[in-house]
Amino acid sequence: MDSNKASSTVRERNARTPKRTNGIRRVEVLLKAGEEVISEKGYESATMAEIAARSDTCIGSLYRFFPGKEALANALIDRYRENIDLAFDAIDAEAVSLSVQSLADRLLETLLLLNPKGSASSRLMEARPGWSNKREELRSVALRRIAQTLRIHSPQLEEPLARDMSYVLLHNMKTMKTFAILSDRERASGALRELHRMNRLYLESILTPPQPGEN
Amino acid sequence: MDSNKASSTVRERNARTPKRTNGIRRVEVLLKAGEEVISEKGYESATMAEIAARSDTCIGSLYRFFPGKEALANALIDRYRENIDLAFDAIDAEAVSLSVQSLADRLLETLLLLNPKGSASSRLMEARPGWSNKREELRSVALRRIAQTLRIHSPQLEEPLARDMSYVLLHNMKTMKTFAILSDRERASGALRELHRMNRLYLESILTPPQPGEN
Amino acid sequence: MDSNKASSTVRERNARTPKRTNGIRRVEVLLKAGEEVISEKGYESATMAEIAARSDTCIGSLYRFFPGKEALANALIDRYRENIDLAFDAIDAEAVSLSVQSLADRLLETLLLLNPKGSASSRLMEARPGWSNKREELRSVALRRIAQTLRIHSPQLEEPLARDMSYVLLHNMKTMKTFAILSDRERASGALRELHRMNRLYLESILTPPQPGEN
Amino acid sequence: MDSNKASSTVRERNARTPKRTNGIRRVEVLLKAGEEVISEKGYESATMAEIAARSDTCIGSLYRFFPGKEALANALIDRYRENIDLAFDAIDAEAVSLSVQSLADRLLETLLLLNPKGSASSRLMEARPGWSNKREELRSVALRRIAQTLRIHSPQLEEPLARDMSYVLLHNMKTMKTFAILSDRERASGALRELHRMNRLYLESILTPPQPGEN
DNA sequence: AATGAATGAGATTTCATTCAT
DNA sequence: AATGAATGAAATCTCATTCAT
Numbered sequence: 089m090d091s092n093k094a095s096s097t098v099r100e101r102n103a104r105t106p107k108r109t110n111g112i113r114r115v116e117v118l119l120k121a122g123e124e125v126i127s128e129k130g131y132e133s134a135t136m137a138e139i140a141a142r143s144d145t146c147i148g149s150l151y152r153f154f155p156g157k158e159a160l161a162n163a164l165i166d167r168y169r170e171n172i173d174l175a176f177d178a179i180d181a182e183a184v185s186l187s188v189q190s191l192a193d194r195l196l197e198t199l200l201l202l203n204p205k206g207s208a209s210s211r212l213m214e215a216r217p218g219w220s221n222k223r224e225e226l227r228s229v230a231l232r233r234i235a236q237t238l239r240i241h242s243p244q245l246e247e248p249l250a251r252d253m254s255y256v257l258l259h260n261m262k263t264m265k266t267f268a269i270l271s272d273r274e275r276a277s278g279a280l281r282e283l284h285r286m287n288r289l290y291l292e293s294i295l296t297p298p299q300p301g302e303n
Numbered sequence: 304m305d306s307n308k309a310s311s312t313v314r315e316r317n318a319r320t321p322k323r324t325n326g327i328r329r330v331e332v333l334l335k336a337g338e339e340v341i342s343e344k345g346y347e348s349a350t351m352a353e354i355a356a357r358s359d360t361c362i363g364s365l366y367r368f369f370p371g372k373e374a375l376a377n378a379l380i381d382r383y384r385e386n387i388d389l390a391f392d393a394i395d396a397e398a399v400s401l402s403v404q405s406l407a408d409r410l411l412e413t414l415l416l417l418n419p420k421g422s423a424s425s426r427l428m429e430a431r432p433g434w435s436n437k438r439e440e441l442r443s444v445a446l447r448r449i450a451q452t453l454r455i456h457s458p459q460l461e462e463p464l465a466r467d468m469s470y471v472l473l474h475n476m477k478t479m480k481t482f483a484i485l486s487d488r489e490r491a492s493g494a495l496r497e498l499h500r501m502n503r504l505y506l507e508s509i510l511t512p513p514q515p516g517e518n
Numbered sequence: 519m520d521s522n523k524a525s526s527t528v529r530e531r532n533a534r535t536p537k538r539t540n541g542i543r544r545v546e547v548l549l550k551a552g553e554e555v556i557s558e559k560g561y562e563s564a565t566m567a568e569i570a571a572r573s574d575t576c577i578g579s580l581y582r583f584f585p586g587k588e589a590l591a592n593a594l595i596d597r598y599r600e601n602i603d604l605a606f607d608a609i610d611a612e613a614v615s616l617s618v619q620s621l622a623d624r625l626l627e628t629l630l631l632l633n634p635k636g637s638a639s640s641r642l643m644e645a646r647p648g649w650s651n652k653r654e655e656l657r658s659v660a661l662r663r664i665a666q667t668l669r670i671h672s673p674q675l676e677e678p679l680a681r682d683m684s685y686v687l688l689h690n691m692k693t694m695k696t697f698a699i700l701s702d703r704e705r706a707s708g709a710l711r712e713l714h715r716m717n718r719l720y721l722e723s724i725l726t727p728p729q730p731g732e733n
Numbered sequence: 734m735d736s737n738k739a740s741s742t743v744r745e746r747n748a749r750t751p752k753r754t755n756g757i758r759r760v761e762v763l764l765k766a767g768e769e770v771i772s773e774k775g776y777e778s779a780t781m782a783e784i785a786a787r788s789d790t791c792i793g794s795l796y797r798f799f800p801g802k803e804a805l806a807n808a809l810i811d812r813y814r815e816n817i818d819l820a821f822d823a824i825d826a827e828a829v830s831l832s833v834q835s836l837a838d839r840l841l842e843t844l845l846l847l848n849p850k851g852s853a854s855s856r857l858m859e860a861r862p863g864w865s866n867k868r869e870e871l872r873s874v875a876l877r878r879i880a881q882t883l884r885i886h887s888p889q890l891e892e893p894l895a896r897d898m899s900y901v902l903l904h905n906m907k908t909m910k911t912f913a914i915l916s917d918r919e920r921a922s923g924a925l926r927e928l929h930r931m932n933r934l935y936l937e938s939i940l941t942p943p944q945p946g947e948n
Numbered sequence: 949a950a951t952g953a954a955t956g957a958g959a960t961t962t963c964a965t966t967c968a969t
Numbered sequence: 970a971a972t973g974a975a976t977g978a979a980a981t982c983t984c985a986t987t988c989a990t
Contacts (some may be wrong), residue, residue, distance in 0.1 A: 146955050147981090255482065351965080360972095587961095708896070949982100957984100
């Protein structure tokens, strides 16, 4: 009688966990749906109704957890922020031992790995005047972390230059996302190759120490 | 030739002459307003009412010239298309005599010059499924013209590679627009410098013929 | 040709003016409907949809003129404010020549005459914390005007006392409205009589100068 | 009788004993919260969620005790009804020995003492068509008891007149509540004084037997 | 019983588009 | 042709109430 609640093994077996610990799971589902719809339609065109439908909830439940469209966007942004921090922590941990090329590639793929399917992160990063500054923050964090990573890898790099570079690199990273969801697969792969090439060239030109006896 | 319409009384002529070329002038004003609002708010958030207000027109008149929001966007896109063609015609005319660096810079500035104030062109270039393919066309034209210019400048460049490069270069051009409207002026100028640098490096690395005696 | 617009007499003849000068007329209709519904249901329970339906408009038209429920309420309040001022102007004009009893009755009927059918004015006058201070203002104006009228009638009345009295008198005026819409007609008339009596007694006790030789 | 449920171990009893009288206590807490919120926001704007939160209960528990918002209001009304009866029982018990002035003051303070902090009782007394007639009943009871008290005090008073007076007196009582929660303390005390004065004058004018020799 | 998530009807509000004058 | 009011579908959001755990 009191064992039907202690059968945690049973619950853990079927990997879907239908209703227990619902709050966290539900939020996760809602965020996922929000990410999907925003990726596909953009923030403005994404409707709360569709997000609710996509996550098999009713509109009221969506609003219970996120009291508005903006709140949902903010939650997504917060998550991206955290994930960006985690991703850069990982990069930074091995930055000193990375070749410039590897560093270039790692950076390029960072945003891509955050939400591999969609482009909600880039969509939400486009700060527009009048929007909550959460969006601006997301951008700022990304820029700051990029600059920081550059200086960890190449301590001699001047801080202002690192900051300037971060703008360019962030754009390359966003471009990467765009390419990754291009419909024309052939084109995409070629474009990706060129993007990688440009990104490497750029980083190398600044970060590679002048070889002794090269000129 | 320019007097064939002024055949009434003086008073009436004065009263109406300003209205003669009104159609064209009006369209111009409306497009300008549309460009502004779309630049600021994005296509979705731009409202026909605001576009009308911004151009000191009433909503009805706006609809007389453009039978819908999409039509207005399409007209803008058409104009960008034409301007892109004109701009590339100009570049192509002197492409063969341009240094790689100059070519790189010219490309970078092309989108910027199309509508120097706003970012409507980039906003409208973001094709989304379900939209009129005018938007996709705008992108396509830009990509095609970029590739073509590259091959005019460097005829030995393989067509497929030129196409792949065009994706990257178009993104740099769009980035250019974004930087140009950054609020932080100091940052913007540094970021602009880096973008120029990267863009040059990239083009040079592919277009510059191997110097005799370099290796 | 140019006389079809100068036929103002024609337009003025049929006293309904179907579509001309529509703005003002429509606003009037909407305010009337708003007044009705708010009178019946109270501000919270009144729905914009019902107000629209009651005025034979669609919801969009309602919002064209009043961009929100609060805006509609504010417009009503403004109108009451003006009408209160007008009503008190009229009272004040003859205040000096009025007997205390007449003054008492005039005051009592003032709110009633503002919108004879409904009680929207009293409903909207109930200032609640967190509401727009328009409501508070309406109350303030009424209180101020009452006090002012008292002092016009009886200049010897001290200002602070007049202010204190205005609170009581305003409540009597609101009570008057409540009684006027009581369903039980018999009761209402008796209650009205008593209210008049109390109101007169109160004013007399303060405003009537002690008769010489009375005690 | 009260031990039939406490037949477990001591520990368990202690753990549960606080829950014994919980029903009554809980209802009390919920009603208090309901009273507060309705006082502040009015019936329509008061939300069950806020009432639950204010009483540190979850929404489900609130619904266990009161199966709906109306039921909660009705419970409050019932309580006011009972309290009104108790209050008038007390007044009636000494009515014959009260001076008219004391009676006037006692009446005025009656509603005030029912729920000294809030105005839920007045709020709920405002009967609106379509509502449960519990609200109407509350009003009726108050009116009836007022009339009854008047006749206990002054048996010669005609029943119909007593009824008519009760409307006016009830309004004075409600006004009393309104004044008591006025923010402007100075004003409030002056207004209260005037209200008392008017109320006394009114009752005296009717209830005071004509003094012999007053002519 | 206690908890708080789920439900969905209904309210507010927006805006592209049409239409009457 | 110019004006701006009219229309209504659709979006955002609220909240009383039910239900699963």
